[in-house]
Amino acid sequence: MLEAIDIHADALKRAALTAGPAARVPNCPKWTVHDLVAHIAFVHGFAVGLAVNRPVRPEPPADWADVLGWWDGQRLALREALARDPESPAFSPYPGFAVTVGDWTRRMAHETAIHRLDAESALDDVPPTRFDPGFANDGIDEFLTYLTPRLGKKADVRVTTPERTWTFGEPVAEVAGAADDVYRALWGRPHGASVTGDLAPLAAP
Known part of the structure; x- marks a missing residue:
């Protein structure tokens, strides 16, 4: 890290x-x-x-x-x-x-x-940056299991990548896709993940 x-x-x-x-x-x-x-x-x-x-x-x-x-x-x-x-x-x-x-x-x-x-x-020619699955999955885990509860947010969500699945509460939202895309989706950045339901309660600061 x-x-x-x-x-x-x-x-x-x-x-x-x-x-x-x-x-x-x-x-x-x-x-x-x-x-x-x-x-x-x-x-x-x-x-x-x-x-x-x-x-x-x-x-x-x-x-x-x-x-x-x-x-x-x-x-x-x-x-x-x-x-x-x-x-x-x-x-x-x-x-x-x-x-x-x-x-x-x-x-x-x-x-x-x-x-x-x-x-x-911000670049005119945006590079095709992709985070490797190990780092992206760790980022997803850090967002869901570390940051979210410490910010007082409630995670009723199921999140799925090819490598891992996280399920919290009675999911009202689901996010699935490559780890890189799911990572970006949780942080509100452009992504290619599949999102159903409302992720607003999890919105990153």
């Missing part, structure tokens, strides 16, 4: 530099690429404090060149913070739920991967 953070952050940065700060982000219509980079820079900086159990709310600089450099620094700090024992306790912003360093590593891997897709959506 540490390697995944690096891989997807590097791809996100490449796409952001190619698209330019003023480009619109079709996956997130209210954002420019500058907004997206400021967001992921903040998230990585915030996760540094969470991983070492000393939460702070960082303030990325406003200038495009400055925020890119600041993000590079936060990425280095994040890698160092997450290199600790994955079972070490970390700060939990979720009342009633304990969180470990390993949980934040996993959370940042998937947060960065999804925002990589957002940055690539």
Whole structure:
């Protein structure tokens, strides 16, 4: 997961530099690429404090060149913070739920991967990025079994990929398809999965 953070952050940065700060982000219509980079820079900086159990709310600089450099620094700090024992306790912003360093590593891997897709959506020539089934299935599991309950959401859904099935409650919605497509569907990104019912109650933040 540490390697995944690096891989997807590097791809996100490449796409952001190619698209330019003023480009619109079709996956997130209210954002420019500058907004997206400021967001992921903040998230990585915030996760540094969470991983070492000393939460702070960082303030990325406003200038495009400055925020890119600041993000590079936060990425280095994040890698160092997450290199600790994955079972070490970390700060939990979720009342009633304990969180470990390993949980934040996993959370940042998937947060960065999804925002990589957002940055690539701003390109004139969108690359055919596909996540391998192992990573995508882990992202689905993290969304359904880790993130959803911690955000106080109720998952009455059945989710099926060729490799796994998740069933929660009395399903009022179903999502099926290749793991990559299901992963994107749960995060509200363009996808090729089959969706029946209403996924709004699970909408990602």
